Amino acid sequence: MTFAKRQMILNGFDMNCVAHIVAGTWRHPESQAARYKDIEYWTELAQLLERGLFDGLFIADVLGIYDVYGGGPEAALRSGAQVPVNDPLLVVPAMAAATRHLGFGVTAATSFEHPYSFARRMSTLDHLTKGRVGWNIVTGYLESAARNHGLDSITPHADRYDIADEYTEVLYKLWEGSWEDDAVGTEPGRDHYADPAKVHPIRHEGRHFRVPGIHLCEPSLQRTPVLYQAGASNRGRQFGAENAEVIFIGAPTKEVLREAVADIRGRAAAAGRDPYDVKIVNGFVVVTGATEAAAQARYDEFRRYTDPEGALALWSGWLGTDLSQFDLDDPVAVTDNEFLKSSVEMFGQGQWTLRDFIDAKAIDAEGGFTVGSPTQVADVLQEWMEDTDVDGFNLTNVITPGSFVDFIDHVVPELQRRGIYKTAYTEGTLRHKLFGQGTRLPESHRAAGHRRITEEATR
Template identity: 50%
Template sequence: MSDKKRLILNLFEMNCVSHITHGLWRLPDNNRERFNDIEYWTELAQLLEEGGFDAVFLADVIGTYDVFRGSAATAIRQGLQIPNNDPASVVPAMAAVTKHLGFGITFSTTYEPPFAWARRLSTLDHLTKGRVGWNIVTSYLPNAARNFGHDGEVEHDNRFERADEYLDVLYKLWEGSWDEDAIVADRDGNRFADPAKIRPIHHEGEYFKVEGPHLPSPSRQRTPVLFTATASAAGTKFAGKHAEVVFTGGPTAEALQKTIAGIRAAAVAAGRRADDVRFITIAGVVVAPTEAEAKEKFARYQELASADGYLAHASLPWDPTAFPPDTKVGDVATGLEGRLSRFRVIDPEQTVGELLEGFGDLGRQPLLAVGDPEQVADEIERWLDEVGIDGINLLQYHSHDTARDFIDLVVPVLRDRGRLRREYDERETLRDRIFGDGDRLPDRHFGTRYRGGAHLPVSGITDPSDSKDTH
C-alpha cells in the first residue's frame, strides 16, 4: 500500500479584526479585537505548534475597500481589514515562543522596492532558522494604488510583468550575491568576510535598478518558500515559473481542479516538474463531538454573518441593497455580465434578491465540513484524494476556538489515518517540511540560475588591500 498524501495544515490569519468571516468578531469570547496585543500572536503560535500545524498563513492588504457605496465607510464600520497592521511584524514574536511553526507572509511586489523587502525576508529567515515563506501578491485595491502615489490601479497583467522582474532582482540578491563560504570569521587576521565571495548584482531592468550586494548573509533557505494566490491567466504563467505553493480556489471543486491542471502545465513549460508545485485551498471547518452540536454551532455563526461586510469585500461598484429584491440585476447593473466577483458570479437574469442570497451565506464555501471529527476528516481526505489539493488554509470563525476545536477533535483522527505527522522533525526548514528535499530551491527552479554568481556581471568585490607593492 502506497503512503497516503500528508496534509499541509495552515491556519489562515490576518492582523486585523474582520479578515474574511465578516460579522463573526462579535461571537462570545472571540479574541479578534486583541489583534493589537502581542499576547494574541504568541498564544496563537503556541497553540498551533502544540497542534502540529505546518504554518500560519498571514494575509494582508495595503488599502481600504472603498468601491462599494463609493466609500470606505462600510468596510470601516464592519472592521473589514481596517484597522490592519503589518503581517511581518508579528513573526518574530511568534517565532520566539515556538521552534517549528512556519510563517507565510503576504507582501505585494507592486508598490515597494525589492531591495528592502529582500533584506527583511532574509532577516526573518535568519531569526526563524528557516521557517519563512512569502505569499507573493500584486495588490488589487484602487486605494492601495493611490496610497503609493498612483492615480489609479496598475493594470492587472502589467502588475505580473513587474512582479516577474521583482523576483528576478530577489533571486540575484538571495541566490547569487553571496557565496556559501563568504563568511570566514578569521579573528587572528581581523577578517570577518571575504569580499571576493560577495558581489553586487548590477540589475538594470524595465522597472528596477539595483546595485547590491545583498546586505544579509545567506539564510537557511536563502530564498524563502514561495507562495502565490492566483487563478488568472497571467497569474498561472507567473506561478508556473516561480511558485512552490499555490493558494487557490474557485466556486466549485471542478474549477479548482482546472486551475491546478493549468498551473502544473505552466510549471512544466517553465522547465520544472508538475509536482514541484503544491496546492492549498481555504477550508471551512466547524467541528464538535457530535454532528448535531456542530450544526448548531454553525447556525450561530450564520446568524451573525454580515452581508454588508461581504458586499464591501467584493468591491461591488453598485449597491444591490438599494433596489427592491425582485429587480432584475441586468436592469440596474450594466456591463457586469459574467463578472466573477470575490464571492459570486453576476448573472444579469438574476433578481437582486437572488444575488444577495449568497452574500453572508457561510455555507457557500466549496470545502466546507460541518460535523463530528470523523465526518470532517472524511471530507478533508476526499479533497486530498479526489479533488487533488495538498493542503488547507483553515478558515477562522472564532479565535482561537476554531483552531482549538480542530486540534482537539480533528488532528487525532487525521494522525490515525496517516494524514498528519505526529511530531516535528527537529531540524527541518519550512521548505524541507513541505517537500522533503532539503532547505534550498531545487536546481530546476528559475531562481537558482544565479547561484555562485552565475549570470551576474561581476565575480566578486575587489579588495585593494590584497594588492602587493612591487616597488
Template identity: 50%
Template sequence: MTARKEILLNAFTMNCVGHINHGLWTHPRDRSQDYTTIGYWTELARTLEAGLFDAVFIADIVGVYDVYGGSIDLTAREAIQLPVNDPTLLVPAMAAVTEHLGFGVTVNTAVEHPYTFARRFSTLDHLTDGRIGWNIVTGYLDSAARAVGRDAMAEHDERYDRADDYLDFLYKLWETSWDEDAVRRDKDARVFADPAAIHEIRHDGPYYQGRGYHLSEPSPQRTPVLFQAGTSGRGQRFAARHAECVFISASDPEAARRTARELRAAVVAAGRQADDIRIFVGLSVVTGATDAEAEERLLDYVAHASPEAGLAHFAAGSGIDFSRYGPDDEIAYGPTNAIQSTTAAARRKGLSKRQLLDGLKLGGRYPLLVGSGDTVAAEMARWVDEGEIDGFNLTRTVVPECWHDVTRFVVPALQARGRYKTAYAEGTLRRRLLGEGDRLAPRHAGASAHLSARTASAAAPASHLSLKVS
C-alpha cells in the first residue's frame, strides 16, 4: 500500500490590511489594521509555529489596483492591498521568536537589480539560519511599471525571459562567488576569509549585466528556496527550470491534478525529477468545533465581506475593467498582458459579472472549505490525493482567529489521520520541504552553475569567474 503523503501547510498573508478575502477588515474581531506593528507579526509567527506550519508565505505587489473603474477609489476605501508595506523587513522579527517556521517572501524581479537583491536574501538566510524562501514574480501591473519610470509592463513572455536572465545572474553570485571554505575566521593568522577562494563573477546577459563579488559569505542554503506562481505556458517553462515550490490556483481537485501533471512533466522535460517540486494550492478555510459552528461563522464573515472589492482585485489580475459591465452582460475575456492563467480560467467558464460576484461572497476567489476540523481535514486529504498536490497556501479571513482555529481544529484532525507532522524536522527550509540537503539539488540549474564554476576555476585566475549558466 502506498504511504499517504504528509500535507504541507503555509499561511498565506501580506503586509497590508486587505489581502485575498476582502472586506473582512471591517469585522469587529479582525486585527489586520495592526499590520504596521511588530507585535502583530510576532504573534502570528508564534501561532503558526505552534500549529507546525511549514512557512508563512508573504505576498507583495509594487503598484496599485487601478483597473476597476479606472481609479484607486474602491482600492483605497476597501484597502485592497493598499496601503502595503515591504515584506522582507518582517522576517527578522518573526524569525527571532521562532525556531522552525519558514518564510517565503515575494519580491518582483522587475523593480531592482539582482546584485543588491542577492545580498538581501543572503542576509535573511543567515539571520533565519536557513529558513528563507523567495517567491519569484515578474509583475503584472502597469501601475507598477509607471511608478518606476516605464510606460507599461513588458510583454508577458518577455517578463519571464528577463526573469530567466535575472536568475542566471543570481546563481553566479549565490553559488559561485565564494568557495565553501572561503571563510576561515582564523584570528591567529589574521585571515577572516581567503581571498583566493572569493571570485569575481561577470554576467553579460540579454537584460542584466554586472561584474563583481557577492557581498555576503555563503549562507546555510546559499540560494533561498525558490517559490514561483505562474501556470501559463511560459510560466510553466520557467517553473520547470527554476522552481522548487509552485503555487497554483485550482477550483477543484481535478483541475489541480491537470495542472500538477503538466508541471511535473515540464520539470522532467527540463532534466529534473517529477518530485523535485512541491505544489501548493491556494485555499480558504472557515472551521469550528462542529460543522454547524463553522457554517455559522461563515455567515458572520460573509456579512462583512466585500464581493465588489474581490472583483476589483480580480480586475487587476485579469486586466479587465468589470465595472463597465452589467450583471448579466457577456464579458470580453480577450488576451491581456496581465495574469494569463487567471483570464483563461474565467474565459473557459464564460462567467458573467453576477456569477463572478456570487463566487466572491467571502471577498476572495479561492476554493473555500467550511466545516469542523475533521470535515476540513478530510477534504484537504482528498485534494492532495486526487489533485496530486503537496499542500496548501491557506489565506487569512478574520485575523488572528482564523490561524488559531486552524491550529485548534484542523491540525489535530490531520494528525489523527496521519497526514500532518507532530513535530518539526531539523534543518533548513529546503531540507524540510524537499527532503534532500540544505542546498539546491544537483539536477537544478543553479546547482549546475556551481559545478560549472568549480570546473572553470581550474582554468581561470583564482579571483575571477566568468561562466554561462545553461
C-alpha cells in the first residue's frame, strides 16, 4: 500500500474537568484526572505533549450541565461527566510558561460572552503565550447553559450562527483593524507610548452588537488567534469554511469523514480560500502498548472502569434526547437530521439496542477508534489520512496522562520512522507552525478586509 507523506497534525484533547469523553475512568488507579484543579496537572500535561511534539492541546468546554438524561443532573454529577468544570482559558498562561512550542486551542461560545470583553481575553492570552493560542469557535448547545445565562431556552441553531457571523466580524475589526502595527513604540526619544492617530474606533453598529470604540489591547503577535471550529451541520460547515483555520470533526468512520472533508474543502474554495488553508482534524481514541496483546489488555482494563450511566448522560445531552426512556434491550433510533449525522450513523437507526450501544461506545464515544501495537496504530492513522484527505487527529484520552504517555512512547517513534510526523518543531507562532506562511491571517481570509496596517507591515 502507498501512503501519503503529508505531516500529521496531532492535538491532545482534554477538558478542565474530571471526566471529559470517557465517563468513569477517573477511577482508574493510574488516572491523574482528579488533579485537574491543580496547576501542576496542566503544566505537566503540557510538557508531556511537547515531549511528543504535539501541535497543541485542544481544551473543550461547556457552560452548562448535562441534565437531559433522567430530567436532571444526577447522573452527570455521580459520574463526573463534564461537571464540575473549570475555565479552560485560565490554565493556559502557566502551560505556556512551562513550554516553548506547544499550541493551545481553547473553547468559548459566542452565545454567552460579549465580543468586546472576549477580544481582550484572547489578545491577553496571545501576548502571554507569545502567539501560541487559538480559539475554538462554538455557539453552545446545552439548554442548561442558556437558562443559567438568563435565556428561556437555547437560541435556535440557524440564529446562533447568524449571531456568530456578526460576533466574529466584531472581533476581526478589533483584532485586525483597531490598532495599526506601529501605533505603539518604546524607542529612545519617543514621548508617547501609543499614537492616538494610529488607534481607531471600530464604530460597529449591527443587529446583535454595538461596539463603537477601540480595542483595549495593543496588537499581539498573531492579532487574531488561530481560529478553530467544530460544527457538523450544514450551517456549521459553511461557517467553518468561511472562518476556521482548523476544523475539528468527530466522524466515526472513514466514509463519513471522507465526505465531510471533501465538503469542507469545497466550501472553502467557494469562499475564495485555498482549500488547504483549512486544516481538518478528526477525533480519535487510541489504546496502545508495546505489543498487540499488551494493547488489548490495556483496553480490557480500561473497560472495567467505564461508567454506563455517565456515558448515557453525555449522549443524552449531545443528542438532546433523554435516553433513560429506553430499556437497555430496546432498539434505539435517532431521527436523521443535518445536525447529528455522525451520531445517527453510530446508532444505526434502530439496529442497535441501548445495551449494544453502551458496550460498543464505552470508550470510543467520539470519532475514530483503534486498539493495537505501534505498527497497527500507525497503519490505521496513516490509512485514514490517505483515504479521507484529513490532516490529522485530536486524540481523546481514556486516562490522563497515561493515554498520552502510551501514544508518545509507542506510536510517535513509528510515525516518525515513516516520515509522516515531525522530528522537531518549527520556530514561530502557532499559525506559522501549522501553515508555514507567517504569523498573520492570509489576505484570502475574511478578517483581512478589516485591516488598516500597511502592506510593508504585513511582509
